[in-house]
Amino acid sequence: MNFKRGHLLYFVTVADEGQITRAARKLELAQPALSQAIAQLESDLGFKLLERHARGVTLTPAGEAFLVKARAAVSAWSDAAATAASMARARRGTIAFGFLGVPPGLDSPKVLEGFSQANPEIDVCYRELPFPTAVTSSWLGNVDVAVCHSPPLDPGVWVEVLRREPRVVLAPRRHPLAQRRELTVAEVLDETFIGLHPSVEPTWASFWSLDDHRGEAPRQLTADGAANPHEVLAALAVRQAITTVPASVAGLIPNVLSGLVAIPLRDADPASIALVGHEDRANPLVQALLQFALGNTGADGDLAI
């Protein structure tokens, strides 16, 4: 059986969205065209994938079993496409460099400047990423390498820690803690923290609400469901809640957003800022960047991307 191109992706998107209308919007298709494609797929397969209801669709048991395989196929296809795209970029001398929130050129420009000087033929393009999701390799999908606090290892990625950096509390200026010049972990464990989106990798997400020190989730998380740094900042502006960030980020944010304060956390375990890349893409430009970054991490560990 050969599937029509796109049909598996359509089905997976409908299953994830639970609604043809929403899925059509996400796929940038007209709703009737998507309904028709799904009906065609069902007729090719010879069984029903979806139950249609007034308010959306649910999977049949066969649809659930089929979804597992279809999802794996869609992700294998997009991985192949992303690998080819990475190779094509490498051939053009371009690296797609992912970052979260603060552009790496702002929070620590030295290494990237040095790399560009040493490799004038390589062009680094910056791509902003959302917070890491469950499978690190698919989160990285469309970039060649990214810098962030170490996400969980999965077989498809490598992680090279560049430096350790203290965590710092970020709070709105009207928060009771905002006047403090320094805090200890014990003093903030019972605060309300900004809640991240459920799709964010749970261990990575909980690091910023200090769950590693508390041993469990905070008593209270806001319902913000922030999926990227901007949404965290937006939430902080209107909530009576805090979060923690790496010190290099905290150094920049209050300059831009005067409503927020950054307060050092004396005894929190540091964040591990790392380069993360794809294990099996063999991109020569990324290897050059990694070598350069590792070679230029100072003994004090504070000089790197």
Place this chain on the structure above:
Amino acid sequence: MFSQVQLHYFVTVSEEGQITRAARRLHLAQPALSQAIAHLESELGIDLFVRHPRGVTLTRAGEAFLVKARAALAAEAETAQMGLSLRRAASAAIVVGFVGPPPMVSTPALFATFAERNPDAQISFRDLPFPRGATTTWLADVDVAVCQLPMSEQGVSVQPVRVEPRAVVAHRGHALAEHPEVDVADVLEETFVSYHPEVQPTWAGFHSLDDHRGGPPRRVTSDNALTSLQMLGIMSSPRAITTVPYADAKLARQVLPNIVAIPLRDAAPAAVSLVWREGAGNPLLEDLVQAATRLASGGDELDEL
């Protein structure tokens, strides 16, 4: 994005190392295949092959892309197989694979019970080659197989149907043929029939008593058996012996008058089992497994032939 056909062409050329040979295997004209590969390369924006006078070799980018292309094709094939299993599940059909004697002969009570309980089921049987590669792949085209246990694997379930002694199968002219029964120690040093190198080593080794010897036999023939039918042909030659479940040995003897089946007194028993991939939820498969569970606990399947 690239198509399934393009990926299939690319993988075939990389396996053959020559456009001409690959074109023959794909039943294509050589210029058409060259053009398709060139088209894929320009679409991806990378060179996949280096062309030499005597063939082609993969570039580094081609090597990395090959891994992903294979994974994408395999994931799509698995999705298609799951689609076919689910279609059978939805239409009261089941495909039963077997290695060795047909299930209606080797395990008649099981299939008689099953047919009685499911008079409308469309049951079909498929002769499988000996297990090669991953068990899930080997099982790809059937819902369940009846066989001596293949390699255990995640996603594969097993239910023994009958546990029975092993027997030596030898030519009438073989030195062992006069013995009414033999011990493992009597036969370990014999020359055994060899299996195709791709057959799962533990599965093949079970038939040459590797589990008792702790390694392969000192002498094997160069037969490279891959199917039960080939095995029947090889059994009738006087050069070598093999061991199979006792009931299978007796059946082979009915077909081949020039062989003998000699009970192996102290060999670990064989477990003829149902083996299936999890996930399709075929109600007929569930019923078959239940029937096998009842038979295995009752122990009345071992018929005298």
